[in-house]
Amino acid sequence: MNDYIEVEVNVNPRQPGSDLLVTELAELGFESFADSQTGFQAWIPADAFQESMLSVVNQLDTELGNAKYSWKLIKGQNWNAAWESGYQPVKIGQKLLIRAPFHEADSSVEMELVIQPQQSFGTGHHPTTALMAEKLLTSSLTARYIMDLGCGTGVLAILATKLGAGKIEGVDIEKPAVENAIENARNNSADSIVFTLGDASAMQGKIYDMILANINKNILKATMKQFAASLNEGGDLLLSGFFVTDADELREAAAGFEFVELKNSGEWAMLHLRRKSI
16 A cells, blocks of 8 residues: 655634635645644645645745644555544534444434545535535425535535435536545435536526535635526525625625525534525
C-alpha cells in the first residue's frame, strides 16, 4: 500500500474561502478530505506531494489572517484508518442517522442513510448539509419534483427520496461527485434519482416544486434568476453553504421570492425562500 501525506488545515473562525480550498487541493491531486471543527484534513499519495501545493493555504492566511496548516507522513497500512477516523456519524434527533459504511448501525433512529464520503464534504457532518437535512425532515415532500443543485455525495437527494419525493434530479460540476452520488443512491435503494454532470444550466426549461442548493454565496447569488425561472409558483428554495452574516445579501438578491425561514448552526446558515405567485 502507498504511503500518504496527511495535511491538517485549521481556519479559525471558519470562512467561506476555507471550503473553496478543498476544490483547489483536489485539482492539485489530493484524493480525500474530512471536515473538522476547525477546518479539514486532506490526503495525497506521498510520491505526488510537494509542500509548494499548500501555497493556497498561505494565500488564505494572507487574506484573512486565520489559516494554518501542518502535514505528516502516514504509512500505507495506516492511512485509510486515519482518513476514516475523521468522519463521525451525524444523528438528527431520533429521526435520522447519516453514517459511512465503516460506522455501526443504530437501530434507535427512524431512518438511516449510508453515505460513502469521497473527495468532498457532504456526508452530513458539515453544518450546512445537516441544516438542509433537518429542514427536509420537517417538510412535505410527497410526490414533489426536486432538483439538488451541487449534489455532492447525493445525501440530500437520497434523503428526499426516502421522505416520499417524486422525481428527483441531482447535478454537480465534479465528475467524481456524480459517480459517488450514483453509487450512494444505489446503496440506499434510491436508484430512481437521476444524477448528471453539469451546473445550473441543467435546470433550464424545467419547472420544479423544490430546489436544494448547498453551494456558496456567490454562486447562489448568480443563480437567483435561474432559480426563479425554474420553480413553480409557491415552490420552495432551500439554500445553504453560506454564513449567517451573508443571509441579508442573499435575501436582497432573491427577486420573486418571499422569505420563509432562516436557521443556523454556529456561523453557518440555511435560508428557506418561496416562489411568489405572479
